[in-house]
Amino acid sequence: MEIKPGLHRIECPIGERYVAIYAVVGSESTLLVDTGFDDSIRTTVVNYFKSNKLSLDKVRYVINTHSDYDHTGGNKAVRELMPNALICAGERDRAMIENLNSMFYDRYNEFEKDHGFPESEAAKDFMMSVAFETNVDIGFSGNERIDLGGRYVEILHTPGHSWGHLSVLDEQTKAIIIGDAVLGNSVLLANGDAAFPPTYRFVEAYRSTIRLLKGYQPSEILTSHYPRYQGQAAIDFLDLSLNYTDLIESICLEVITAAKKPIGMMELIELTHERMGPWVDPAYKYLAYPVLGHLEVLESYKKIKSSKSDSGLIQYQLVK
Ligand SMILES: [Zn+2]
Numbered sequence: 001m002e003i004k005p006g007l008h009r010i011e012c013p014i015g016e017r018y019v020a021i022y023a024v025v026g027s028e029s030t031l032l033v034d035t036g037f038d039d040s041i042r043t044t045v046v047n048y049f050k051s052n053k054l055s056l057d058k059v060r061y062v063i064n065t066h067s068d069y070d071h072t073g074g075n076k077a078v079r080e081l082m083p084n085a086l087i088c089a090g091e092r093d094r095a096m097i098e099n100l101n102s103m104f105y106d107r108y109n110e111f112e113k114d115h116g117f118p119e120s121e122a123a124k125d126f127m128m129s130v131a132f133e134t135n136v137d138i139g140f141s142g143n144e145r146i147d148l149g150g151r152y153v154e155i156l157h158t159p160g161h162s163w164g165h166l167s168v169l170d171e172q173t174k175a176i177i178i179g180d181a182v183l184g185n186s187v188l189l190a191n192g193d194a195a196f197p198p199t200y201r202f203v204e205a206y207r208s209t210i211r212l213l214k215g216y217q218p219s220e221i222l223t224s225h226y227p228r229y230q231g232q233a234a235i236d237f238l239d240l241s242l243n244y245t246d247l248i249e250s251i252c253l254e255v256i257t258a259a260k261k262p263i264g265m266m267e268l269i270e271l272t273h274e275r276m277g278p279w280v281d282p283a284y285k286y287l288a289y290p291v292l293g294h295l296e297v298l299e300s301y302k303k304i305k306s307s308k309s310d311s312g313l314i315q316y317q318l319v320k
Helices: 038-051 075-081 091-098 100-108 121-130 203-215 232-258 265-276 283-300
Strands: 002-004 007-014 017-025 030-033 059-064 086-090 138-140 145-147 152-157 166-170 175-179 194-196 220-223 304-308 314-318
Touching: 007 038, 017 038, 017 166, 017 220, 038 075, 059 075, 059 166, 075 086, 086 091, 091 100, 091 138, 100 121, 194 283, 203 232, 203 283, 220 232, 232 265, 232 283, 232 314, 265 283, 265 314, 283 304, 283 314
Parallel strands: 030 059, 059 086, 086 138, 175 220
Antiparallel strands: 002 007, 007 017, 017 030, 145 152, 152 166, 166 175, 304 314
């Protein structure tokens, strides 16, 4: 739907969830934020453009907010269907966006070697069936300003969920399209129920991102997997997200303090997931993203230290 003049939110189904793709329409060119799955572009976006009399030829900039395949899977379809489009992404996410294999092994399977939590081959097969890669034309680092024909957008570097994560500020409406830059206390299903944990990974960057977005005093925050958060609801969503990071960090430290011996990350998650959110097996295991992030923070501040267990996994204990 056109939520503000020339600002469109297009919800594309991805299983039980949706990914919202956004279009910002200027007099000269159109900017698209995220590409969903292959089918999101080929079916949902193409149909939406048709019924709203928008031109695929005018799409000049296609921003991937970050290196997740539900945000980049339609890149190849963009290449085929939008002949004037330049595909743009955060430079630090470029390698994974251009190579789904690297996205899988470096991002989704990051926890196998040191923490004993592998991502399944079935998950990889699924990714390869819905997402298709192509090269990224322009790598952004943040603070770029794009003229769409009398309408400007600003690119913001908003790391935390990934290192290269980008958000897009629409100057005309003061809305900020944030992708997955901020994730509340749960990622949601389409019906609003909790799907899986907020998978932020780089904690201090994530906290800075939340504060940065708050500083812009956005008219609204437009996410990929949540309803619109307008006015005070946007501030509340940002505050809730920041408070959640403090909660998870304090639970991690508390459990390591109470443990009689060094404890592994997945063991810690088994002990604490009911206090961190409502998810059931196997969704709660994706607490690996934020929990590892918090363990790294606690270790960098020398509150805890890590060592290798006999089985070769990393374990954590208090610094006394
Ligand atoms: Zn996402």
